Amino acid sequence: MIHHPQTTIHAARLGNLEILKELIRLEADLNASDEKGYTALIIACYNRQYPAAQLLIENGAAVNSQDHGGNTALMGASFKGYHNVVELLIRNGADLNIQHGNGGTALMFAAMFGRNDIVSLLLEHGADRTLLDSRGLTAIDLAAQQGNVEAIKLLTAP
Template identity: 50%
Template sequence: MRYFISAVILFFAMSRMSAQDIFLYAKTGNVEAMSTFKKDIDSKNTEGYTPLILAVYHNHYKAARWLLENGAKPDLQDQSGNTALMGASFKGYKEMVSLLISFKADMNAKNYNDATALIYATVFGRTEILKLLLENGADKNIKDSRGNTALQHALMQNNEEAVKLLQGKSVVK
């Protein structure tokens, strides 16, 4: 009986360990190690982060690509309602935004403040990402919980380039 109890405790400890390891591997971009945890691909840690969100936030393109190619859902949300695309947008990771778009991430998903990736790109001055999102059909008319669209955020920040993009005017660089 003692061995049975020890085996059960060891099993649960190892199960917990594996669920935690995928987050560490995603955060550090260790694709090889992460690949042994396919069953945990869409699990969430205590902050609500998925391995994909962590890989994206830490700009580990290969890890994010591996996760997406192996079935990670691109639109899962953390505890604030943010998706991987929102994270890539506010961090300014254009390649990551392109990757997520190619895997059909919802560009109009809203977090718990009704902000979208487009609003984040605008607020954080990521005009290249703003342009990319607009080119791929992001809805510029969505309002956040304070009633502001991406254009209104651009106007508040005096970001002329973003204002022109959101008004559909070409920007010369």
């Protein structure tokens, strides 16, 4: 297997499907990571490169891989508010409740940064609203800290 983590990650960042397809043809390791632990899928999702993310997933990229801080593609897309990317990840088995190094989850990121459509989507698919971060805070607490009234309503609804 050929390893091209930097090339694969760069192509994913730019959404360059032709280079990604060639790397796949050459059997590049799509789950290889850079010095920060970023994989091509994490970078594609964080940069809203939906077609690249889809291509990577279809060719075996690990949906739940984590960078060195414990962040996943789902966390990045939730933080950024990329609804279609979050949907793609959920459809392909993203674990909604993975916690990064400080205990944060995709739901917590969405609630903190006012991505309320993502909060709804994650809850609809079973995200755990009761998980605690390293400070003992839930997504509801984090939404409250930001004054995100809509997220509080979503997170406290039955």
